[in-house]
Amino acid sequence: MNGIQVDMNRLKKGEVSLGTSIMAVTFKDGVILGADSRTTTGAYIANRVTDKLTRIHDKVWCCRSGSAADTQAVADIVQYYLDLYTTQYGTPSTKTAASVFKTLCYENKDNLTAGIIVAGFDDDTKKGEVYSVPLGGSIHKQKYAIAGSGSTFIYGYCDKNFKEDMTKDETIHFIKHSLSQAIKWDGSSGGVIRMVILTESGVERLIFYPDEYENL
Amino acid sequence: MTSIGTGYDLSNSVFSPDGRNFQVEYAVKAVENGATSIGIKCDDGVVFAVEKIVTSKLLVPKRNVKIQGIDRHIGCVYSGLIPDGRHFVNRGREEASNFKKLYSNAIPIPAFADRIGQYVQAHTLYNSVRPFGVTAIFGGIDENGPHLYMLEPSGTYWGYKGAATGKGRQTAKAELEKVIDQNSEGFSARDAVKQAAKIIYMAHEDNKEKDFELEISWCSKSETNGLHKFVEGELFDEAVEYAKKEIAGDEDSDSDNAMSSDDEDAGPDVATTTETPATEGNADRDGDIEIE
Amino acid sequence: MNHDPFSWGRPSDETYGAYNNEIAHAPSFPKMNTQQPIVTGTSVISMKYNNGVIIAADNLGSYGSLLRFTDIERLIPVGKNTIVGISGDISDMQHIEHLLEEIETENQYDNSFADNEESLQPSYVFEYLANVMYSRRSKMNPLWNALIVAGVEDNKPFLRYVNLLGVTYSSPTLATGFGAHLAVPLLRRVIDREEDIAKTDLQTAKTTILEAMKVLYYRDARSSRKFSLAIIDNDQGLIFEKDLQVEKMAWNFAKDIRGYGTQKV
Numbered sequence: 001m002n003g004i005q006v007d008m009n010r011l012k013k014g015e016v017s018l019g020t021s022i023m024a025v026t027f028k029d030g031v032i033l034g035a036d037s038r039t040t041t042g043a044y045i046a047n048r049v050t051d052k053l054t055r056i057h058d059k060v061w062c063c064r065s066g067s068a069a070d071t072q073a074v075a076d077i078v079q080y081y082l083d084l085y086t087t088q089y090g091t092p093s094t095k096t097a098a099s100v101f102k103t104l105c106y107e108n109k110d111n112l113t114a115g116i117i118v119a120g121f122d123d124d125t126k127k128g129e130v131y132s133v134p135l136g137g138s139i140h141k142q143k144y145a146i147a148g149s150g151s152t153f154i155y156g157y158c159d160k161n162f163k164e165d166m167t168k169d170e171t172i173h174f175i176k177h178s179l180s181q182a183i184k185w186d187g188s189s190g191g192v193i194r195m196v197i198l199t200e201s202g203v204e205r206l207i208f209y210p211d212e213y214e215n216l
Numbered sequence: 217m218t219s220i221g222t223g224y225d226l227s228n229s230v231f232s233p234d235g236r237n238f239q240v241e242y243a244v245k246a247v248e249n250g251a252t253s254i255g256i257k258c259d260d261g262v263v264f265a266v267e268k269i270v271t272s273k274l275l276v277p278k279r280n281v282k283i284q285g286i287d288r289h290i291g292c293v294y295s296g297l298i299p300d301g302r303h304f305v306n307r308g309r310e311e312a313s314n315f316k317k318l319y320s321n322a323i324p325i326p327a328f329a330d331r332i333g334q335y336v337q338a339h340t341l342y343n344s345v346r347p348f349g350v351t352a353i354f355g356g357i358d359e360n361g362p363h364l365y366m367l368e369p370s371g372t373y374w375g376y377k378g379a380a381t382g383k384g385r386q387t388a389k390a391e392l393e394k395v396i397d398q399n400s401e402g403f404s405a406r407d408a409v410k411q412a413a414k415i416i417y418m419a420h421e422d423n424k425e426k427d428f429e430l431e432i433s434w435c436s437k438s439e440t441n442g443l444h445k446f447v448e449g450e451l452f453d454e455a456v457e458y459a460k461k462e463i464a465g466d467e468d469s470d471s472d473n474a475m476s477s478d479d480e481d482a483g484p485d486v487a488t489t490t491e492t493p494a495t496e497g498n499a500d501r502d503g504d505i506e507i508e
Numbered sequence: 509m510n511h512d513p514f515s516w517g518r519p520s521d522e523t524y525g526a527y528n529n530e531i532a533h534a535p536s537f538p539k540m541n542t543q544q545p546i547v548t549g550t551s552v553i554s555m556k557y558n559n560g561v562i563i564a565a566d567n568l569g570s571y572g573s574l575l576r577f578t579d580i581e582r583l584i585p586v587g588k589n590t591i592v593g594i595s596g597d598i599s600d601m602q603h604i605e606h607l608l609e610e611i612e613t614e615n616q617y618d619n620s621f622a623d624n625e626e627s628l629q630p631s632y633v634f635e636y637l638a639n640v641m642y643s644r645r646s647k648m649n650p651l652w653n654a655l656i657v658a659g660v661e662d663n664k665p666f667l668r669y670v671n672l673l674g675v676t677y678s679s680p681t682l683a684t685g686f687g688a689h690l691a692v693p694l695l696r697r698v699i700d701r702e703e704d705i706a707k708t709d710l711q712t713a714k715t716t717i718l719e720a721m722k723v724l725y726y727r728d729a730r731s732s733r734k735f736s737l738a739i740i741d742n743d744q745g746l747i748f749e750k751d752l753q754v755e756k757m758a759w760n761f762a763k764d765i766r767g768y769g770t771q772k773v
């Protein structure tokens with residue numbers, strides 16, 4: 001085995017990567033997802049206005065990090081699974097959605113570079129939920145989750161400033177400040193900050209431009 | 217029947233000219249001769265009961281269990297060919313296990329009914345297989361509450377408040393209707409167990425010459441924490457005692473229960489008031505059940 | 509004409525020679541399944557005592573040197589008298605959790621005694637896991653873990669280890685990973701040989717395990733202060749203690765340390 005070395009966890013040459021700052025936070029009325037918008041190939045920014053917040057189901061969304069190709073493929077497959085699930089059994093729970101992500105990421109771990117946060121709002125329990133599915137394909141239910149290359153810079157900030165059951169404005173404030181710091185220190189993160197808010201009243205999108213978040 | 221000898225009953229995948237699948241109808245016959253099985257839905261769960269005819273004195277009492285668990289929250293009982301039922305349950309277990317592996321949740325019972333229903337239906341389509349010789353009653357509790365289903369050899373399944381199949385189904389259904397009507401305000405799992413025991417004893421009245429054993433299981437939020445378990449010990453004895461007492465009292469009082477006795481095979485009886493329309497199709501003069 | 513539908517649409521043998529399956533089915537690249545652990549759990553430590561076993565593991569899931577997840581439970585109960593302690597890759601640990609849940613469900617099938625005399629015993633669980641671990645390494649696709657199965661069987665303590673290579677062994681004191689180097693010598697100060705088990709009571713054993721967890725927290729850079737501990741006692745059954753913390757640490761001596769040798773101030 002020593003003759004051939006393949007390390008699939010490193011990006012293949014020239015592959016587009018989401019060297020990212022992403023997060024999802026549960027709050028009083030549901031859950032908010034947040035992400036930067038930078039996609040790179042090496043040091044070149046392939047897309048500066050990327051949308052890394054992806055719909056999987058009406059009120060189950062995900063934040064993608066890692067290989068753009070891999071995470072798009074996985075998200076598309078999960079979306080298909082959940083569509084099928086909906087026609088057969090009704091609305092899937094966030095847990096079920098996260099479990100499908102996990103199954104795909106775990107069983108294909110040798111060939112994937114995908115770190116995904118799954119976040120959703122459950123209309124029955126009126127609660128937001130966040131699941132983190134990191135590289136190896138494990139699954140972790142969390143109050144809030146951060147991921148991507150930029151997240152390493154904000155572990156301390158987030159741990160100190162997160163509170164349970166925040167209001168919508170507090171949560172937006174928290175995410176904006178967190179991602180602002182992540183973007184500031186991570187060269188692979190940048191562009192605009194996108195957010196998606198999942199609550200009982202539906203789905204809402206927010207966007208914040210550099211002039212607004214850079215000097216908070 | 218005119219169709220006898222025409223050969224339309226020899227293959228599963230061939231319709232008769234009047235649009236019937238005889239193999240399925242014969243499978244129903246196999247069920248009709250089987251021991252009585254029932255299922256009752258109560259407030260927070262379901263109860264299953266089955267009459268176990270003792271076919272040999274050499275059989276060890278209380279062993280050779282008939283009711284089976286599919287997942288931890290789903291129970292199943294069936295009348296007809298026992299080995300077919302065993303295979304049915306094994307398939308059900310695979311479905312439940314596969315669902316849980318992918319979705320991290322126990323399979324919702326309607327979803328389970330749908331999957332296993334398709335499997336049974338597929339056995340009416342191919343020349344290389346025969347239909348299942350069982351009618352299965354299964355159910356349990358999931359996040360949406362209690363569910364009870366009955367699945368026939370054709371692959372037809374409906375949800376029920378109470379279901380009965382096998383030899384004593386006429387008596388059992390009549391009694392189920394009564395019991396469920398009486399308990400429409402609220403039906404505890406414990407009460408349902410007692411009623412289930414009574415119904416099996418009553419259904420056995422027409423088959424009195426044979427010894428039988430009673431088997432009861434349940435699946436209740438309050439009593440078994442949502443798991444499918446056998447009813448044992450005190451409660452079981454209590455239920456049997458209640459059943460025996462009721463039977464003894466019934467014997468001389470009302471005679472209308474005896475109505476559907478002895479001639480189980482006679483078709484015309486099926487159309488009596490005891491029949492739930494959705495359960496089986498109407499019967500024609502010759503006693504052949506029409507599958508919807 | 510060749511009437512076998514299988515050969516329709518294929519190059520005819522007369523023209524092209526026999527169909528070479530060897531080539532046709534060869535993948536373009538060897539299938540490589542050996543991976544690397546991503547999110548990992550550190551040591552599991554355990555020991556027997558005169559009336560059962562104790563097992564402990566911390567609640568950390570490390571992502572390289574990043575202490576990423578702080579609330580991971582690595583002691584998995586199976587039935588009433590077995591605990592499986594898992595170290596190594598967390599995604600594989602979750603897969604093992606699923607397997608254990610599956611065998612528990614399967615044991616219930618058609619088994620009226622599944623809750624009593626035919627319930628899963630530690631040795632059954634261990635033998636199953638050892639088979640899984642060995643078969644996966646033989647497929648060149650190991651589950652990246654080291655496991656300790658602890659429990660009480662036939663009123664006697666049971667303790668056995670298996671790892672990603674399928675290697676298994678038993679001992680009155682057992683630990684995985686860092687614990688095998690740091691904790692086992694400490695545990696052996698109390699139980700060095702089989703006969704010492706009978707001389708060790710629960711209290712002594714528990715103190716020893718807590719002390720070992722403290723040393724691991726001192727010296728294992730991938731460990732956390734929070735941990736879980738489980739006792740399977742022959743009389744009391746399973747006692748599962750969660751949200752424990754390493755207590756009574758010694759740090760005060762640090763104030764007397766100046767420089768690294770000759771310095772006095």
